Amino acid sequence: MKVGIIGAGTMGIGIAQIAATNGCKVWVYDANPKQVEAATVGLEKH
Secondary structure, eight states: OEEEEEOOSHHHHHHHHHHHHTTOEEEEEOSOHHHHHHHHHHHHHO
């Protein structure tokens, strides 16, 4: 399953983490590229 998430804030990243943990391929989009970068780094640590 593929999941696209718009918004890399707390809620969006939480959804991305749950989806990825359950085997989904996840894409996260945000108007602020630095927010996506920071969220990606945070997710990779978990």
